[in-house]
Amino acid sequence: MKTLLRVPIEELKNDPYASVICYPRKKPSELNERISELIKHGITSVDFIGKNAAFNIPILGKGYVGIVIKAYIKNKVVAVKIRRVDADRKELKHEAKMLLLANSVQVGPKFYDASKNCLVMEFINGNFLPFWLNLYYNKRIVKKVLKEIIAQCYRLDKLGVDHGELSKAPKHIIININLQPFLIDFETASIKRVVSNVTSICQFLFLGYGEVGKKVFKIIGIRERDKIINALRKYKSEKSNSNFLGIIQTCLS
Structure with a gap:
């Protein structure tokens, strides 16, 4: 599994990481909104690692709605799904609600937090x-x-x-x-x-x-x-x- 060095949250505003956070089209307003949400969720750094890629940067997953990255809340490892800029939905709150329901019967990664563009959950190794x-x-x-x-x-x-x-x-x-x-x-x-x-x-x-x-x-x-x-x-x-x-x-x- 290919990996890059751990990237502190404050460096995500710089390319190539900014383009990943705003996949597939970087927009300053979208970038600032996403980074603000990550900070609000307590994310301190990101490991760009995985078998998928966005602009040749390794990530855990990539779909029609979002990309998934490995991140840290201090020393706690989490997975973060970030909504694609071109997604056919305006937020991730529905998915968060469904994951919470699934968790109620011990199904799915544990839900931690969610906002418009980010879903923070358990990292499954x-x-x-x-x-x-x-x-x-x-x-x-x-x-x-x-x-x-x-x-x-x-x-x-x-x-x-x-x-x-x-x-x-x-x-x-x-x-x-x-x-x-x-x-x-x-x-x-x-x-x-x-x-x-x-x-x-x-x-x-x-x-x-x-x-x-x-x-x-x-x-x-x-x-x-x-x-x-x-x-x-x-x-x-x-x-x-x-x-x-x-x-x-x-x-x-």
């Missing part, structure tokens, strides 16, 4: 699911982690929060160094849609033909597609605990 599956071939460990992922999705279903992006789960699940999975990126989450977290993640993990589906198949062995489909249909019609356990039994037994 780990790997995205596809890369993690390349590291672990132990069937018992993989099954345990997948079970916890599905369990987190079930808790969201019961809460009434639909993540909305679990059909593209490679970028939305991180496994930390203690083998704990985290669902991330609640920017499109909603309490107004019909929840489909469990069905979406199971279709992705056990019925998909993509990279992750093939890896899961290779590690845990063949699954009976018809039985999985029937279990998911049953759960979709009634999101009960017994139907949830039926999915676990069918997919991971």
Whole structure:
């Protein structure tokens, strides 16, 4: 993971860092607003590190709504999502609200603080699911982690929060160094849609033909597609605990 030196908060007003903070177009007013918000949140410095990049500067993540950087509140490590200047939404408060709701059922990185352009949360030291599956071939460990992922999705279903992006789960699940999975990126989450977290993640993990589906198949062995489909249909019609356990039994037994 490529890294640069730690950058104090007062140096973020200078390029190339200023262009990252105001990705993808630097505007003096936007830059000042973002730096003021970071200071208000207690951010003292930033580590430009990660497998993604903005203007050739390493960062943790980059999406349609924002970029994610590693930062510090004194000696405490945090992750900060900073809204893109060209984002299709004017603030990050909705995502903050959804993350807080997810936290109430022990899902997602811990929420710390939020403002118009910044979301401060727990830094997850780990790997995205596809890369993690390349590291672990132990069937018992993989099954345990997948079970916890599905369990987190079930808790969201019961809460009434639909993540909305679990059909593209490679970028939305991180496994930390203690083998704990985290669902991330609640920017499109909603309490107004019909929840489909469990069905979406199971279709992705056990019925998909993509990279992750093939890896899961290779590690845990063949699954009976018809039985999985029937279990998911049953759960979709009634999101009960017994139907949830039926999915676990069918997919991971």
